[in-house]
Amino acid sequence: MAEQRSGTGVNPTTMTEIVRFHGHMCPGLAMGIRAAEVALREVGPHSSDEEVVALTETDMCGVDAIQYLTGCTFGKGNLIHLDYGKNAYTFMRRSDGRAVRVSARPGAFDRSPEHDELSSRVRNGGGTEEEQARYKELRANRTEAILRAPEEELYAIEELEDAEVPPTARIHDSVACAGCGELTMETRVRKLEGRALCPSCFEAASSR
Ligand SMILES: [Zn+2]
Ligand SMILES: [Zn+2]
Numbered sequence: 001m002a003e004q005r006s007g008t009g010v011n012p013t014t015m016t017e018i019v020r021f022h023g024h025m026c027p028g029l030a031m032g033i034r035a036a037e038v039a040l041r042e043v044g045p046h047s048s049d050e051e052v053v054a055l056t057e058t059d060m061c062g063v064d065a066i067q068y069l070t071g072c073t074f075g076k077g078n079l080i081h082l083d084y085g086k087n088a089y090t091f092m093r094r095s096d097g098r099a100v101r102v103s104a105r106p107g108a109f110d111r112s113p114e115h116d117e118l119s120s121r122v123r124n125g126g127g128t129e130e131e132q133a134r135y136k137e138l139r140a141n142r143t144e145a146i147l148r149a150p151e152e153e154l155y156a157i158e159e160l161e162d163a164e165v166p167p168t169a170r171i172h173d174s175v176a177c178a179g180c181g182e183l184t185m186e187t188r189v190r191k192l193e194g195r196a197l198c199p200s201c202f203e204a205a206s207s208r
């Protein structure tokens with residue numbers, strides 16, 4: 001494995017663009033940036049002739065950095081969400097099957113007790129102005145610490161042998177829902193009493 005970075009190598013211009021894409025800078029985004037950097041180094045960026053697929057086990061802030069930096073996006077079908085609630089990502093390259101799983105080390109993402117305590121108060125709209133300012137400060141410090149930390153303190157990086165690369169996104173036909181009439185991908189249509197329904201009409205009809 002190539003030499004690991006001691007801190008983020010993302011330049012300030014790109015950093016500004018990532019923050020604009022996500023909407024704010026936060027510890028979660030910082031973790032995503034560091035994971036994306038591992039992907040870029042170990043597997044490479046997505047491009048039309050070198051397709052990279054990302055499997056993300058979280059749907060939190062960090063995924064935006066993954067999308068922005070690696071080029072794996074929901075719209076292209078090469079970003080797949082596994083709802084495991086873990087700060088972990090797998091990146092795979094179709095050309096040679098190279099695959100790497102990047103998972104947050106236990107403790108890498110922990111907040112200090114003060115930060116935790118303030119967080120629960122401030123998040124519910126409570127806390128004094130002073131406490132809110134302190135919370136902001138702790139959050140910014142933590143983001144900075146994540147961006148500066150040695151990579152191996154944040155993530156375990158594991159090369160996967162014989163990983164199965166998911167099939168490429170297929171184009172499916174659409175059919176009109178018998179309830180609302182909206183065109184729905186045929187693989188999502190469900191039958192109820194002989195009627196082909198979209199997921200929302202199916203749910204509404206079957207919960208009556
Ligand atoms: Zn965020
Ligand atoms: Zn419908």
